[in-house]
Each structure stands twice: as C-alpha cells, then as structure tokens.
Amino acid sequence: MQMNTIKLRRRSDGRLTLMPADESNGATATPVKVVRCFPWSLPTRYISILDDKNKELFLLENLEALEDKVSRELLINEISERTYLPQIQKIDAIEDEIDLFKWRVQTKSGERAFFTRRREIPREVAGGQVVLKDISGDRYVIESIDALDEKSRNWLWLYLD
Amino acid sequence: MTEKNNLLEKLFFQPSKIPDAVAEALAQKLPEDAVSIFAFCDLNEQRQFTENWLIATDHHLVFAKVIDGEATNGAHISVPAVELTEIPFGRIRTLELLEGFTLNRLDVIGEEENLLLSVFFTRRQIRAIGNVRFVVEQKCNPKTDAPTNGTQHDVEKPEEKYRESVLQAIREAKSTVITRQQNVFARLMSYLGPHKKATIAGFAASIFLTILGLLPPYITRVLVDDVLQPAETGKLADPSFWIWVIIGSLALVWTGSVLMNFLRLRLMSFVGERIATQLRDELYQHLQKLSLNFYHQRSTGSIISRVTSDTDRLWDFITFGIIEFIISLLTLIGVAIALFLQDVSLASLVVIPLPLMLYLFYRHSSRMQGMFLRIWRKWSALTAVLSDVIPGVRVVKAFAQEDHEIERFSGRNKAVREEAFRIHRTWTRFWPSMVMLMHLCSMIVWAIGAPRVLEFVQTGGQSGMPLGVFIAFSGYMWMFWGPLQHIGMMTRTFNRAITSASRVFEILDTTPTIVTKKDAVKLSRLQGKIKFRDVTFSYDGIRNVLKTVSFDVEPGEMIGLVGPSGSGKSTLVNLICRFYDVAEGSITVDGTDVRELDLHSLRKQIGVVLQEPYLFHGTIAENIAYGQPEATLDNIIEASRAANAHEFICSFPDAYDSVVGERGLTLSGGERQRISIARAILNKPRLLILDEATSSVDTETEKKIQEAMQRLVAGRTTFAIAHRLSTLSSANRLFVMENGKLVEQGTHQQLLEKEEGVYAKLHKTQAELQALIAV
Numbered sequence: 001m002q003m004n005t006i007k008l009r010r011r012s013d014g015r016l017t018l019m020p021a022d023e024s025n026g027a028t029a030t031p032v033k034v035v036r037c038f039p040w041s042l043p044t045r046y047i048s049i050l051d052d053k054n055k056e057l058f059l060l061e062n063l064e065a066l067e068d069k070v071s072r073e074l075l076i077n078e079i080s081e082r083t084y085l086p087q088i089q090k091i092d093a094i095e096d097e098i099d100l101f102k103w104r105v106q107t108k109s110g111e112r113a114f115f116t117r118r119r120e121i122p123r124e125v126a127g128g129q130v131v132l133k134d135i136s137g138d139r140y141v142i143e144s145i146d147a148l149d150e151k152s153r154n155w156l157w158l159y160l161d
Numbered sequence: 162m163t164e165k166n167n168l169l170e171k172l173f174f175q176p177s178k179i180p181d182a183v184a185e186a187l188a189q190k191l192p193e194d195a196v197s198i199f200a201f202c203d204l205n206e207q208r209q210f211t212e213n214w215l216i217a218t219d220h221h222l223v224f225a226k227v228i229d230g231e232a233t234n235g236a237h238i239s240v241p242a243v244e245l246t247e248i249p250f251g252r253i254r255t256l257e258l259l260e261g262f263t264l265n266r267l268d269v270i271g272e273e274e275n276l277l278l279s280v281f282f283t284r285r286q287i288r289a290i291g292n293v294r295f296v297v298e299q300k301c302n303p304k305t306d307a308p309t310n311g312t313q314h315d316v317e318k319p320e321e322k323y324r325e326s327v328l329q330a331i332r333e334a335k336s337t338v339i340t341r342q343q344n345v346f347a348r349l350m351s352y353l354g355p356h357k358k359a360t361i362a363g364f365a366a367s368i369f370l371t372i373l374g375l376l377p378p379y380i381t382r383v384l385v386d387d388v389l390q391p392a393e394t395g396k397l398a399d400p401s402f403w404i405w406v407i408i409g410s411l412a413l414v415w416t417g418s419v420l421m422n423f424l425r426l427r428l429m430s431f432v433g434e435r436i437a438t439q440l441r442d443e444l445y446q447h448l449q450k451l452s453l454n455f456y457h458q459r460s461t462g463s464i465i466s467r468v469t470s471d472t473d474r475l476w477d478f479i480t481f482g483i484i485e486f487i488i489s490l491l492t493l494i495g496v497a498i499a500l501f502l503q504d505v506s507l508a509s510l511v512v513i514p515l516p517l518m519l520y521l522f523y524r525h526s527s528r529m530q531g532m533f534l535r536i537w538r539k540w541s542a543l544t545a546v547l548s549d550v551i552p553g554v555r556v557v558k559a560f561a562q563e564d565h566e567i568e569r570f571s572g573r574n575k576a577v578r579e580e581a582f583r584i585h586r587t588w589t590r591f592w593p594s595m596v597m598l599m600h601l602c603s604m605i606v607w608a609i610g611a612p613r614v615l616e617f618v619q620t621g622g623q624s625g626m627p628l629g630v631f632i633a634f635s636g637y638m639w640m641f642w643g644p645l646q647h648i649g650m651m652t653r654t655f656n657r658a659i660t661s662a663s664r665v666f667e668i669l670d671t672t673p674t675i676v677t678k679k680d681a682v683k684l685s686r687l688q689g690k691i692k693f694r695d696v697t698f699s700y701d702g703i704r705n706v707l708k709t710v711s712f713d714v715e716p717g718e719m720i721g722l723v724g725p726s727g728s729g730k731s732t733l734v735n736l737i738c739r740f741y742d743v744a745e746g747s748i749t750v751d752g753t754d755v756r757e758l759d760l761h762s763l764r765k766q767i768g769v770v771l772q773e774p775y776l777f778h779g780t781i782a783e784n785i786a787y788g789q790p791e792a793t794l795d796n797i798i799e800a801s802r803a804a805n806a807h808e809f810i811c812s813f814p815d816a817y818d819s820v821v822g823e824r825g826l827t828l829s830g831g832e833r834q835r836i837s838i839a840r841a842i843l844n845k846p847r848l849l850i851l852d853e854a855t856s857s858v859d860t861e862t863e864k865k866i867q868e869a870m871q872r873l874v875a876g877r878t879t880f881a882i883a884h885r886l887s888t889l890s891s892a893n894r895l896f897v898m899e900n901g902k903l904v905e906q907g908t909h910q911q912l913l914e915k916e917e918g919v920y921a922k923l924h925k926t927q928a929e930l931q932a933l934i935a936v
C-alpha cells in the first residue's frame with residue numbers, strides 16, 4: 001500500500017483504526033497508535049503508526065502529504081490529544097521544598113500546582129519552548145519566557161535558565 | 162490526622178474526597194449502591210482543568226460532572242450542580258487507557274463495541290484511575306475459576322486509597338511529605354539531650370564570653386575618667402598603682418575570654434561531632450534495613466551526600482551556628498544596655514539606624530541565597546558533563562568527539578563564571594557600602610559627642626560629656642556591627658541546617674516496605690517447594706511486569722527460564738527472594754507464604770548469581786567468603802574449583818590474595834561471574850538462582866561449570882535464566898516467559914512438540930544459527 005494513500009477511520013468504540021487496502025479478502029481494520037518521532041523539533045514530520053503490539057505499520061514522513069483528508073484530520077486530532085500540554089501563562093510562585101520545587105501557575109487550561117524534582121532541570125526544546133515535567137510525569141510548557149510578565153520571569157530567573 | 166487527610170488540598174489544590182454535592186446526588190440516584198472506589202478526573206474534553214469524578218459503586222460505574230459555574234465568586238453561593246452518568250457493570254465490556262504527555266483518556270467500551278464514555282485526566286490521577294479500572298474489570302468479568310486464596314482485592318477505605326494513589330509520586334521523590342520547620346528544628350535539638358552537661362557548660366561559657374567582651378571599653382573609660390584625668394589635676398594619690406590595677410584587670414578579662422572561648426569551642430565541637438557520628442550510624446543502619454525499592458527511587462549520589470555532607474553541615478551548625486547566634490543576640494542586647502548606661506540621648510541616636518542595617522543585612526543574605534541557588538544549578542550542569550563524559554571517554558575517543566566535548570564543558574564553565582561574577586559584584590558592592598554606613602554612624606556620634614566633650618572640659622565638668630564616656634561609647638558602637646551581621650545572615654544559616662536535617666530525618670523516617678512479620682515462621686531447612694498463584698507484580702504501581710503467573714516447582718527440580726529480555730524473568734526470581742512484595746496473588750515456599758517467613762532465614766538459604774555480579778573492594782578470598790566469613794581455605798578452594806575459577810585465580814601473581822573491586826584488579830565479565838558463582842556455591846544454598854550467570858563465559862567453560870554445579874546442586878531447587886538454550890539442557894522443566902506472562906511450561910521435549918510454540922520457534926532459530934556457524 002502506498003504510504004500517502006492510507007486510510008484511517010474512527011471505530012465505533014472510538015479507537016483510531018487503519019482501514020485495509022483491499023477489503024475483498026476479508027482483511028479487517030487494525031486499531032493503531034500514533035507516535036511523533038520528533039515531537040519537538042519536527043512536529044508534523046515522521047509520524048509513526050503502530051499497532052497494539054508496538055509494531056510499526058507505517059512511517060509517514062510528512063503529514064501534509066497524506067491524501068485522504070479525513071485521515072489527516074483524524075491524525076492531527078489524535079496527535080494533539082496525545083501531546084497536549086498545559087501552557088503556562090503566569091507563575092504565581094515557586095517554593096523550595098527541600099528536594100522538590102513547588103510551582104503554582106496559571107495555565108491556559110486553568111490554575112495548577114505541581115512539584116518538580118530539584119535535580120531534574122527543565123528541558124529547553126527546539127523552538128525555545130521550555131518543558132517542565134512534574135513528579136507524576138505530567139508535562140507543562142512555557143511557550144516563550146520573554147512573553148511572560150516580569151514577576152513570572154523573576155521567579156524563573158531563580159529556578160530556571 | 163485531619164492534616165494528613167487535607168494533604169491533597171494543601172499540596173495540589175485537589176479535593177481529598179468526593180464533595181458532598183456529588184455524594185448526595187449519588188445517594189439519590191443510586192440509593193442501593195455503596196461507593197467502592199473512586200478517582201478524580203482533572204481535565205475535561207475541552208482540555209480545561211475541572212473537578213469531575215469517576216466512581217465505581219457496587220453495581221455501576223458512575224461519572225460525576227460538577228457544573229458549579231460561578232459558585233466560587235461568592236456573590237451568590239449556589240450549590241454546585243452535579244450531572245451523573247451511570248453505567249451498570251453488565252453493559253461494560255472493557256476499559257481502555259490511552260496515555261499521552263499530560264492528557265490521558267479512559268474509554269469505557271460497551272458490549273456492542275460502542276463507546277459508552279470517555280474521561281480525561283492528567284498523569285497525576287493515573288494510579289487512582291487504574292485502581293477504578295481494576296475494580297470495574299474484576300466486577301465485569303468475574304473470573305470463572307477464581308481460587309484467589311482470599312487475596313481478592315477488597316477495597317475497604319476508598320478515600321484513603323484514592324489519596325494514597327495520588328500522593329505516591331511525592332512519597333517516591335521525598336519520604337516526608339510535609340515537614341514543618343519548627344518540628345525539624347526541635348527534633349535536631351533533641352539530639353543535644355544526651356549531652357546536656359557539655360551543652361549547658363558550652364552555653365554558660367558563651368554567656369561569660371559575651372559579658373567579658375563587654376568589659377574592655379568600660380575599663381578604658383575608668384582609665385581615662387577616673388585615673389588619667391584626676392592624675393592630671395593631681396587629685397589622685399597613687400596614679401601608677403591604679404594604672405597597674407587597670408592593666409591587670411584588662412589582662413584578666415582577656416585571659417578569661419580566651420579561656421571561655423576555648424571552652425565553648427572545645428565542648429561544642431565535641432558535642433557536634435558526637436551527634437554527627439550518631440546520625441551517620443543511625444542513617445547507615447537504617448539504610449541497610451530499607452528495601453530495594455527505596456534505592457531504585459534515589460540516586461546513589463544523593464544517598465551518599467546525606468550520610469556525608471549533610472551530617473557534616475549539622476556538625477557545623479551545632480558547633481558554631483547556634484552558639485554564634487546566641488552570642489550575637491546577647492552582645493547586641495549587652496551593647497545596647499551599655500550604650501544607654503553611658504549616655505541616653507546619644508545611645509538613642511545610635512540605635513535608630515539599627516533596624517535599617519538589620520534589614521539591609523537580611524536583604525543581602527536573601528539576595529545571595531537566590532544567587533547561590535543559581536550558581537548551584539550551573540555547577541550541577543558542569544559536574545553533569547563530567548560525570549557523564551568521563552565514564553564514557555572510550556566512546557568519545559572512538560567517535561573522535563573530543564573537540565565537541567571540550568566545547569560543551571567550556572560553555573557550562575563559562576556559565577558558572579558568569580554567575581560567580583554576579584555574586585562577586587554583589588558582595589563587593591555591599592560590604593564597602595555597609596562600612597560606609599557604619600562610618601557615617603560613627604561620624605554622627607563624633608559630630609554630636611566631640612562638642613559635648615569640649616563643653617565638659619570648658620565648663621570644668623559642670624555639663625557635657627566626660628572624655629572617657631565618649632571613648633567607651635565609640636568602642637561599644639563598633640561592637641554592634643559584627644552581631645548585627647550575624648543575625649542578618651541567620652536565616653541562611655538556619656535554612657541550611659534545617660534542609661540538611663530534613664534530608665537526614667527523611668531517610669530515618671522511611672519505613673522499610675519489606676519486613677519480617679512479628680510472628681514469622683523461621684525456615685530451619687528449606688526444602689525448595691515453590692508455588693506461584695496468580696502472581697501479579699508492578700514496580701511502579703502502574704504497569705504490571707508480571708501478570709497472573711502460576712506454577713508449582715517440586716523440591717530438587719531445576720527450572721530453566723527463557724524469554725525475551727524485559728519479559729520479567731529477573732523480576733520473577735527477585736520475588737522468590739522477596740526483594741519486593743507481590744501486588745496480587747501469592748508465593749509460597751515449602752507451603753508458607755513468603756510474607757509469613759522470617760526474611761533472614763529465607764534469604765540465607767538462597768544463593769543468587771547475577772549477570773553483572775558485584776565484587777566488593779577486598780581480596781578474591783574475602784569476596785568468595787562474603788556470605789560465610791568463617792569458611793575454611795579448603796572450602797574456598799573447593800568452591801572455586803566447582804565454579805571453574807581456581808585456575809585463573811592462581812594465574813594472578815597474588816592468587817587468592819589479589820585485591821579486586823574498585824581500585825583493584827580489573828577482571829573480565831566471565832571471571833567476575835565465576836567468582837560470584839563460587840561465592841554462591843560456598844554458601845551451600847538450598848535454593849539456587851542463576852540469573853544469566855554464565856552469559857559472559859565461553860561455551861566450553863560454561864559446560865565445565867555446569868558439570869560441577871550439577872554435582873553440587875543435586876537435590877536443590879534451581880532456577881536458571883539463560884538466553885542460550887544449551888545452558889539449560891539439564892533443566893527438568895522449562896518456563897517460557899513473554900510480556901510478563903508465563904506462556905509455556907514443560908520439558909524440552911514437550912515444548913518442542915508444540916507447533917507454533919514460542920519455545921519451539923526459539924529453539925529452531927538458535928539451531929539454525931548454530932548450523933550457520935558450523936558451516
């Protein structure tokens with residue numbers, strides 16, 4: 001099957017499935033998972049489509065090249081859900097809790113408090129974003145430090161960069 | 162208790178139980194159902210943080226959506242509306258969890274493969290959601306043959322379970338979830354208790370020291386006003402006698418201060434050292450008791466630094482910190498009193514700028530604290546390069562990346578320098594300014610005091626200020642600044658001490674998860690009958706590494722464990738040693754649950770050889786005799802022969818006395834494996850576990866070791882994990898693991914006969930490989 005002609009559909013139970021190229025020989029749809037190979041540096045390129053056993057079915061080099069519009073939409077949706085990150089817009093406080101830092105922030109999705117490990121230095125990813133990972137594994141993103149207000153930047157000055 | 166229950170609110174601003182409104186709505190709609198378990202869903206479909214709940218009751222899975230609108234505005238306190246979606250368990254086929262970076266989804270799928278419900282939540286809730294999922298799945302598909310030995314998950318306290326599942330992440334990062342500073346400090350001070358006498362003496366010496374320190378300016382005043390001036394006017398009879406009295410008392414004061422200073426330093430440094438030693442001992446003893454999962458969660462470096470540098474910091478605090486604080490405070494009060502005794506109006510003038518100075522010191526110290534935090538971060542980045550690259554220097558050289566690494570290091574080195582410059586700029590600016598301020602204060606005193614001294618002289622003592630008082634006054638004033646500085650900086654000293662103390666207490670407060678029960682059974686002689694019943698295990702409470710594994714092993718059997726790496730083989734054997742406790746199911750040894758056995762008596766009879774054996778710093782003989790320090794040299798040689806190690810050991814110049822381990826002789830992987838096999842054999846274990854124990858030795862040697870072992874392990878239960886199937890040729894039965902499940906078990910022959918069997922396939926590929934090499 002040609003890579004750019006693959007067809008994805010949502011099954012009745014909500015799962016994303018890969019439609020068989022040829023339904024005549026009794027082939028059925030396969031439930032799939034979608035993974036971005038370079039989630040930060042190349043968000044829309046190299047999309048890996050895996051089955052439930054983590055076996056790669058396709059490596060889509062470019063999302064834009066996918067011909068079927070519905071499939072493209074579904075893929076974009078699926079990726080955005082999997083890679084959703086609360087965007088930090090304001091930092092109310094960062095407190096030192098011995099081996100942890102406690103953050104109180106305002107995100108685009110609402111107010112949030114979380115803890116990061118002292119030794120886990122936040123990662124600056126391609127594109128100038130800063131990604132924070134808390135002790136539960138939840139991640140948060142600061143799109144641009146310069147866009148924050150001064151108070152937030154003062155907090156970051158102490159605990160980041 | 163209530164504080165513990167409110168932790169979620171305090172730490173995460175997350176409700177610590179189902180809100181009343183939800184509970185009421187639930188009771189109204191499903192009056193027959195009791196809540197059995199629940200979880201918080203903190204995201205909604207629009208990816209906004211919300212407060213929804215997923216609740217499993219006796220017969221339903223319920224999703225409670227809280228729509229409270231503007232209720233928090235306080236303008237009109239309306240009862241939040243609750244929208245319930247309830248699904249009877251009978252309609253649910255399965256639950257599917259889809260994980261993302263932060264947004265996770267649980268799909269509830271119905272009998273007709275239709276989507277009944279999707280709920281969204283962050284990773285923080287995954288454990289709690291996993292618990293709900295587990296309960297729901299149990300209730301939807303009750304196991305047809307469920308002889309679960311009564312280990313059925315009974316959810317007794319849903320609220321506690323919910324809270325614990327969310328707090329787990331914090332507990333893993335940090336054992337003490339809340340530490341109140343006062344509590345930590347009080348606890349640290351309690352360590353002074355056993356050293357009461359020395360401590361009291363040390364404190365008394367400090368108080369004397371302070372008082373003595375206040376005397377010299379006063380003596381100067383007496384010298385000027387009561388001896389020199391009267392002598393000038395001829396009013397004093399024997400001035401030279403009085404001068405010697407004054408010199409004598411000064412000498413006494415100085416001798417006394419030196420003595421007191423000596424006393425407090427000597428006493429307190431000894432007390433500090435005793436406490437530090439005690440803490441180190443306590444820490445190390447406790448570390449030995451802690452279970453393996455404690456060590457998985459922390460880096461070796463952080464544990465080591467608690468035993469070494471944190472206790473050292475506490476020594477410093479006890480020896481100098483507390484006492485210096487007390488001395489500073491007393492001096493400050495003493496000087497103030499002395500100043501007021503000399504001259505009230507002038508003293509008031511001097512005391513006015515004190516709060517300002519105190520504030521300046523305080524502000525400086527907190528600014529520096531922020532900068533120290535920054536430079537600490539830059540330092541860690543720098544040392545990270547070192548600890549990352551130096552062990553991997555072979556790779557750097559192999560890929561000719563020296564220049565790249567130099568650049569990386571130099572970049573971070575520069576960052577450290579920039580921060581250091583910032584710090585130096587700050588303090589070099591601060592101190593001269595402070596000194597300026599002090600001089601300014603003394604200039605004011607001079608400007609006001611000197612004319613008054615003149616007045617005193619001109620009026621012949623009628624009014625004004627005597628010269629001696631003025632001199633004493635200036636002297637006292639300069640004594641202000643030292644203590645002031647100490648007190649201003651005190652927050653930092655206290656913070657550091659509290660931090661170190663909390664780190665130390667945190668380890669002491671961690672309770673070992675694997676402990677011998679009170680009425681445990683002592684195994685005098687292990688027979689080797691091992692039984693696994695539906696064993697499910699997870700390291701992190703989220704992903705199951707072993708899934709309902711069941712098997713029986715008879716005494717004396719040799720079991721070969723095969724399967725791809727990561728399939729859970731090592732985990733399985735670790736559970737036999739009870740390094741961890743199972744989540745579900747049970748493991749019995751000789752008919753007794755391992756949790757009921759005395760740990761020491763169990764482990765003492767199990768010999769374990771790991772793929773990457775660990776040798777301690779010491780001689781080879783000491784390493785072999787590690788578990789049996791009283792073994793004779795004959796025993797040691799015999800064991801080494803059995804492990805096929807005797808000959809290579811003898812080829813070293815120092816033979817059995819060769820020092821190995823860190824900074825010792827470098828041994829190859831195969832050599833280390835053979836030494837550790839000898840160590841296990843010498844222990845005469847009743848149960849032998851070989852976890853890829855011969856993976857680094859050649860086939861020829863392996864064969865020899867096997868022959869020797871067969872003699873030795875005859876009649877002992879053995880678990881051997883290997884990738885090379887030939888290693889397991891003498892196994893009575895083979896267990897095939899895949900993805901945490903025991904997928905096949907049987908003799909070599911039985912397994913080969915299974916067409917499409919995992920083992921049969923594995924065997925075929927390895928045989929083909931052999932053939933290929935043979936050609």
Ligand SMILES: Nc1ncnc2c1ncn2[C@@H]1O[C@H](COP(=O)(O)OP(=O)(O)O)[C@@H](O)[C@H]1O
Nearest residue numbers: 457700701706725726727728729730731732733
């Ligand atoms: N200490 C640990 N903490 C968390 N996960 C672990 C730990 N040890 C092993 N695992 C995980 O458990 C799974 C099984 O590992 P293991 O039992 O070592 O497999 P095997 O010995 O078959 O190669 C692996 O996925 C591994 O990542």
Ligand SMILES: [Mg+2]
Nearest residue numbers: 730731732852
């Ligand atoms: Mg292993």
